[in-house]
Amino acid sequence: MSGLVMPKPDDATMRRRAEIVADMRIIVPGEGVVDATNEMRAFESDGLTAYRQLPLVVVLPETVAQVSRVLKYCNDRNIRVVPRGSGTSLSGGALPLEDAVLLVMSRFNRILAIDYPDRIVVAQPGVTNLGITIAVEQEGFYYAPDPSSQIACSIGGNVAENSGGVHCLKYGLTAMNGEVVRLGGNHLDSEGYDLLGVMTGSEGLLGVVTEVTVRILKKPETARALLIGFPTSEQGGQCVADIIGAGIIPGGMEMMDRPAIHAAEDFVHAGYPLDVEALLIVELDGPGVEVDHLIGLIEAIAYRNGSTTCRISQSEQERLSFWAGRKAAFPAVGRISPDYYCMDGTIPRKELPRVLAGMRELSGKYGLGVANVFHAGDGNLHPLILYDANVPGELDKAESFGADILRLCVKVGGVLTGEHGVGVEKRDLMPEMFDQIDLDQQMRVKCAFDPNHLLNPGKVFPQLRRCAELGRMHVHRGQVAFPDIPRF
Numbered sequence: 001m002s003g004l005v006m007p008k009p010d011d012a013t014m015r016r017r018a019e020i021v022a023d024m025r026i027i028v029p030g031e032g033v034v035d036a037t038n039e040m041r042a043f044e045s046d047g048l049t050a051y052r053q054l055p056l057v058v059v060l061p062e063t064v065a066q067v068s069r070v071l072k073y074c075n076d077r078n079i080r081v082v083p084r085g086s087g088t089s090l091s092g093g094a095l096p097l098e099d100a101v102l103l104v105m106s107r108f109n110r111i112l113a114i115d116y117p118d119r120i121v122v123a124q125p126g127v128t129n130l131g132i133t134i135a136v137e138q139e140g141f142y143y144a145p146d147p148s149s150q151i152a153c154s155i156g157g158n159v160a161e162n163s164g165g166v167h168c169l170k171y172g173l174t175a176m177n178g179e180v181v182r183l184g185g186n187h188l189d190s191e192g193y194d195l196l197g198v199m200t201g202s203e204g205l206l207g208v209v210t211e212v213t214v215r216i217l218k219k220p221e222t223a224r225a226l227l228i229g230f231p232t233s234e235q236g237g238q239c240v241a242d243i244i245g246a247g248i249i250p251g252g253m254e255m256m257d258r259p260a261i262h263a264a265e266d267f268v269h270a271g272y273p274l275d276v277e278a279l280l281i282v283e284l285d286g287p288g289v290e291v292d293h294l295i296g297l298i299e300a301i302a303y304r305n306g307s308t309t310c311r312i313s314q315s316e317q318e319r320l321s322f323w324a325g326r327k328a329a330f331p332a333v334g335r336i337s338p339d340y341y342c343m344d345g346t347i348p349r350k351e352l353p354r355v356l357a358g359m360r361e362l363s364g365k366y367g368l369g370v371a372n373v374f375h376a377g378d379g380n381l382h383p384l385i386l387y388d389a390n391v392p393g394e395l396d397k398a399e400s401f402g403a404d405i406l407r408l409c410v411k412v413g414g415v416l417t418g419e420h421g422v423g424v425e426k427r428d429l430m431p432e433m434f435d436q437i438d439l440d441q442q443m444r445v446k447c448a449f450d451p452n453h454l455l456n457p458g459k460v461f462p463q464l465r466r467c468a469e470l471g472r473m474h475v476h477r478g479q480v481a482f483p484d485i486p487r488f
């Protein structure tokens with residue numbers, strides 16, 4: 001990624017910058033346009049901070065009509081647009097382009113409707129994930145998908161990244177040509193193709209989300225957690241598979257390996273056992289009787305899988321202390337290494353031991369440590385690769401190590417991402433998972449929404465790909481087809 005190739009800036013757009021900025025000020029009057037270099041610095045990267053780029057101009061619209069006009073203006077003049085929510089993406093999805101308008105949705109920060117009987121909230125896309133729960137918690141409701149970044153990340157960004165298991169979404173969006181489209185509504189199903197499914201996780205490549213309707217849930221009566229330690233990660237992994245296999249769907253099921261356990265314990269003193277290779281936190285929520293019954297079942301499954309410790313929270317304080325270490329795992333790892341690189345891949349649960357063993361091998365090959373934190377219940381891995389950015393070549397090594405981990409995930413039947421998206425980070429690994437036909441088909445969907453390839457180019461798709469020729473490049477006697485198309 002440090003050698004990442006991005007689309008070549010369009011000279012004509014760069015030459016017209018002053019005119020474009022002036023036109024943006026007409027469309028979004030007031031303080032909605034930022035063009036001074038020092039002020040645009042705040043937007044030059046997202047959560048993938050190894051990579052930075054100043055945009056052409058930053059535009060912060062406040063109304064759907066403004067979004068629509070900005071997109072139409074850019075579409076008519078062949079100007080690229082990068083949508084951005086709160087900029088917490090860990091895969092570089094919101095990374096600006098030098099010749100693109102950065103369309104920041106953070107001023108869309110209002111909750112538009114709360115409907116308790118239908119259990120839905122309609123929000124503007126810049127509302128934070130946590131902001132939705134805060135708006136309804138006094139009535140005993142909450143919004144379930146909860147990425148760790150929920151205090152900052154926007155609900156529009158969550159839709160674009162399909163974050164934290166977002167589901168039951170219905171939203172409105174604005175397509176690249178400025179058309180306002182409503183997909184879904186308060187009802188659970190909608191007529192026609194499932195365009196909602198197409199938009200969810202589309203990483204800002206198909207349209208700009210301008211309104212989101214989410215389903216809220218009643219807060220569970222009880223929540224209790226188990227802290228279970230295993231002498232090997234194989235046993236921990238098998239326990240996870242057996243819990244799911246028994247038909248139990250816990251409210252949360254997270255696993256940490258030895259380096260992560262030690263780092264977390266040193267940091268927050270959560271009372272974690274230090275003599276285990278794998279630690280599982282399983283939370284059960286619902287009516288008290290059901291929770292007690294399931295705790296008994298899980299205890300038995302853990303015992304059958306050779307657990308050496310099993311603690312059950314006896315109070316809310318103890319439940320929170322079980323989670324304290326897990327929630328602090330990332331900053332805790334930050335204390336044991338100058339830098340770390342957080343990967344994100346998903347595997348079939350039963351492959352956990354094999355992938356962990358493979359990661360240990362790769363760790364030896366690259367000479368870099370790795371600590372593991374998993375959303376074990378859904379097989380989503382977050383290996384944290386430890387490196388020192390001040391040592392020449394270590395960032396490159398960390399990136400190659402990360403790419404090899406993702407290749408391993410795909411090899412065992414998994415996928416390149418669990419929740420952080422493809423962005424620029426995993427773009428060039430897409431052919432590991434998809435063949436040419438798959439990628440062409442995905443590009444055809446992109447073309448249906450954005451035929452001029454102006455929305456968030458350089459992200460997700462691995463190589464020269466544009467609607468005109470779907471990326472296939474046959475070079476005959478040095479004559480490149482479509483010479484006008486930027487190569488990236």
Ligand SMILES: Cc1cc2nc3c(=O)[nH]c(=O)nc-3n(C[C@H](O)[C@H](O)[C@H](O)COP(=O)(O)OP(=O)(O)OC[C@H]3O[C@@H](n4cnc5c(N)ncnc54)[C@H](O)[C@@H]3O)c2cc1C
Nearest residue numbers: 085086087088089093147148154156157160164204209419
């Ligand atoms: C500390 C930390 C912890 C994290 N933990 C988790 C986690 O537990 N689970 C998880 O899933 N993710 C996690 N993330 C990643 C990140 O928070 C999510 O991907 C989040 O959904 C991004 O939202 P955002 O508003 O910051 O979007 P941005 O970073 O601004 O953008 C992300 C992508 O969405 C597109 N986009 C943003 N808004 C819109 C819009 N309105 N319309 C169309 N496209 C749009 C952008 O073009 C970009 O491709 C974490 C990040 C950090 C920094």
